[in-house]
Amino acid sequence: MSQYAGPAPHSPRVEALLARMTLEEKQAQLVGYWVDQGVEVVAPMSGEKKSSSRYEDASANGIGHLTRVYGTRPVDPVERAAWLWAEQRRLQRETRLGIPAIVHEECLTGLAAWKAATFPTPLAWGASFDPELVEEVGRAVGSSMSALGIHQGLAPVLDVIRDPRWGRVDECIAEDPLVVGRVGTAYVRGLQSEGVHATLKHFIGYSASKAGRNHAPVSAGLREIEDVLLPPFEMAIHEGGARSVMNSYVDIDGVPVTADARYLTGILRDRWGFDGVVVSDYFAVDFLYSMHRAAADSADAARLALTAGIDVELPSPDAFVTLADQVRDGRLPVEVLDRAVGRVLAQKEELGLLDADFDTPPTAIDLDPAEHRALARRLAEESVVLLSNDGALPLDPHVASRIAVIGPNADSAEALMGCYSFVNHVLAHHPETPAGIELPTVVEALREEFPRSEITSTNGCDVEGAGRSGIPAAVDAAARADVAVVVVGDRAGLFGRGTVGEGNDVDDLELPGVQRELVEAVVATGTPVILITMTGRPYVLDWALPPRAGAAGTTTGLGVVDAVASTSAPAGIPAAVLQTFFPGEEGAPALAGLLSGRVTPSGRLPVSLPRSAGAQPYSYLHPVLGGRADVTSADPTPVRPFGFGLSYTTFEHDGLTVPTTVAAGDTFRATVRVRNTGRVEAADVVQLYAHDEVASVTRPVAQLLDFRRITLAPGTETLVEFDVPVDRLAFTNRDGVKRVEPGTIRLWVGGACDDEETVTRFEIV
Known part of the structure; x- marks a missing residue:
């Protein structure tokens, strides 16, 4: 591994500012403040962690970050921008040093703000295998953020998928570090081309937690860390120029990453030469005390994190408010404090904040323009993976037919969105508020795509729960149709609100609820079934797929039989199966176009389609004994492998x-x-x-x-x-x-x- 020169010294302006600052002014630059934080649980344990001070007190000496100004509740973007510009002017005029705040927001599936475009989830980015398009998406997202006075985006997620039971798989790109690195780096380039700093997360090891449980311990060895987990971050720093990094919540071999200088300083800065800013994941510093029990109290946690290499505590000042006092009583060397403050000031200088003019906020802004929707549709179209097809697809839109559209995700806009979309992340707490963007459902898109057809719709069942009362109506609708389109899968949310997303980890990989029963009942009618799984993780679908054509090591291309040659599916399974990973606001029209043949499928699996939950964790990057072998009766071979995807051609x-x-x-x-x-x-x-x-x-x-x-x-x-x-x-x-x-x-x-x-x-x- 190459060694890199250390970071360049700060500019004279930054050094001069640093020399003038009091300890309280330095401390203030190392914390964020969540001005709008209320009762909504929009971050891990945010309902329990409230800042101990009022904003007016916390910002009396300036403030490092303003947390999720647009992304905590539904606010009108223009009205909020006017407030933000006024607040930045106040910081300039009423604090001694006049330093504005960095404004950060979530931007994993687009800017997480009301009325902003929602793009496909990162797992769909990986399925597209199209870094150039993802870079365009990043540029579009960055343009909206920049127009609203946002300086830093908390994306992309560069965790390499290790276990699909983990709830945050939908935030990840792939199980392959090259795909994660290349696609994630493209997003960094796009975002930063608009003057918005990308934040790589979660450094490091988050996705390797035991049994796929959120925040669980990690027992990864040296080679897994060096050869699988670290490369995407290194690529995004060296090839993408990423300017910020966020730590992971986990401990690796007993040492919490938040307090581990081996990673936050030794690898990130000394080896790679990273000279940007490391921000804490929300509440991660205080978690050293409250969750890991690796610190005696919040002050101890603050000292451990700052010394290891955490520069900024987000989202609000909980532990870092002790730093000034710790310098005074000799527990913390002032040089350690100054190191972090210098980095934050240098970032603000790089962003142009030290000379920013906040006189004229935007008076009108479209956060979901036509060009953003066009990008969202292109990415959705490229990311759908055709898993099987007996010739039923594409359907002819010129033929009048009876189409039954069935399933809990068939007529749901929320089903199109990932966990960190504004719709599922924030509006779930504001059911009275409209989405603010056009969100056609699959049923609506099919009616548009197939105007000559008679289209009926019924849910059949919910995403979760054991209710089966709707299945007979679904069976009846399918029996009277020429074809049934069954749309099943996940509902993204947080910490038990939904089936996938942050904190929604699972111990099996069957479709949630009774959705499999619904599919099998509809298939039993004999009507050809097009199954669409709209999910945030791969599920076990061996019961819905025919045996794979070809075999490993053959000299013929896989999927030819599935795509073209076969005339009918084996009894008891759908005629065709498509996998889509939360395709965003234009996902339904994209799917409709794939069903009609207006668009030809080109997505490829960014993660192996599992055989069972018991075979996890599994990765295609396994040695010989990590696969099927005569020395064990357990078979981890996936139902469809990494990189697989069919087409309407060969x-x-x-x-x-x-x-x-x-x-x-x-x-x-x-x-x-x-x-x-x-x-x-x-x-x-x-x-x-x-x-x-x-x-x-x-x-x-x-x-x-x-x-x-x-x-x-x-x-x-x-x-x-x-x-x-x-x-x-x-x-x-x-x-x-x-x-x-x-x-x-x-x-x-x-x-x-x-x-x-x-x-x-x-x-x-």
Whole structure:
């Protein structure tokens, strides 16, 4: 691993400010304040953690951050902007140093504010395998934030998925660190191109918690941390220039990350050269005392966190209010305090806050313009994964037919949104308030897409609960229809309010409630069923899918039988199955377009489709003994693997070539011919995988080295080139050093991680 030079010294202006400040003024710059915090539980344990001081008192010496000015309750954006501009002017004029506050907001699925566009959840970003489009989305989100005077966004989440039982999977991008890093870095670039600082979270290990339980301990080893969990953060810092990082809540091998200088300083700053600001996840500093019991009191927690490398306590001053007194009584060196304050002042200088003009707030703003909705629809369209199809799809919109639309997510706008969308995160506490944006449901979108058809709708059951009273009506509707579209899945929320989202962890991976019973009852009518799962995590769907065409290691592309050749589904299963991960405000029209054939499916699974909850945690990045083996009767093989996805056409990949020898430290070029052998234009996600055949430590049976989205007309072909740094094959060896070892590498391209459609080998020398 390369070593990087330390951060540059602060500017003379920052140094001069720092020299003038009193201890109270320094302390004030290291805390946020949640001005609007009320009874709503919109952050972990926020109902129990209230700031101990009034805002007027807390900001008398200035303030570091203003927390979720727009994102705590439904406020009119223009009216709120007027308040914010006035408050920034007050900080400039009525505090001794006149330093404005950084305003931060959540922006995981778009700006989490009333009337703002809501994009697909990050798991859908991963399914698109389209970093360029995600960068455009980040730029759009950043433009809205910048116009409202917001300086920092708490996204993206770069936790690599390790266990789908974890409730926060819908906030993550993929189970592969390269996909997480590349897509997440693209979002960073987009957001920061508009002058809004991205915040990488959650550093580090959050997604590796035991049994997929939120905040649970982590027992990850050195190689998992170095080779899987850290790379996305390093990429986003070095290639994306991310300016802020947020810690994770967990402890790793007994040491809470909030107080672990090995990560927050040793890796982040000393090794990687990060010179931005580290902010605490909400209440994480005080959790050292109240939850981890690794501190004697809040003051002890504050000292531990600041010394380890936490610069700012969010969302409000709970523990850091003790810092000034701790410097006075000698418990905390003033140099440690000054280190953090200097970083915050440097960030404010970089953001232009030290010279900002707050005289003219915006008088009109559209946070959901047509161009944002167009981006939301494109991303939704690209992220839907076709898991099976016996030829039932696409449906012909020109034929008058009877379509029964069934399921708890069929006519629900909330079902389209992730946990950190404003609709599910905040408006759930304000049911009297309209969404403020257009949110067509699947039923409404299908009526628009299929104007000649007779469309009926019934829920059949709820997302949660054991109520079955609606199933007979659903069966009757399906029996009288030509086709049934059944839309099932999750309802995102927090801490028990919903089936997925922060704090909504599960111990099985069956569809919630009685939704499987609903699907099976509708399928039993004999009417062709199109099943749509709209979820925040992958569920066990072996009961709804046919056996997968092809097998690992074959030389034919996977999915050909599913996509084209088969004439009917096996008895008792849907005719086609589509997986979508909370597709956002334009998700329903996107799905309707996929059903009609106006759009051709191109999404690929960013996370393995599990066989059972008992097989978790599971990752496609497993060594030989991490998969199916004769030495155990337990089979962890996923029902559909990472990278899998069908289309309305077929693609062939052949002629993979690479130099026979490659030197460590170099970059090699791999080329593969891709041909659209079907009848419609479509996008293919070309995936390049590798396996290190003999190494000093066990290596994954497959590792994604590169990927590319390409669009081909029917009957055409192209040569795809990948320029791959050999360092991508580096791993942490027995001595704890990350390096590339000489040896034979098997390389392949195919329709999923285990599909070796075209294969070659080369030697690292």
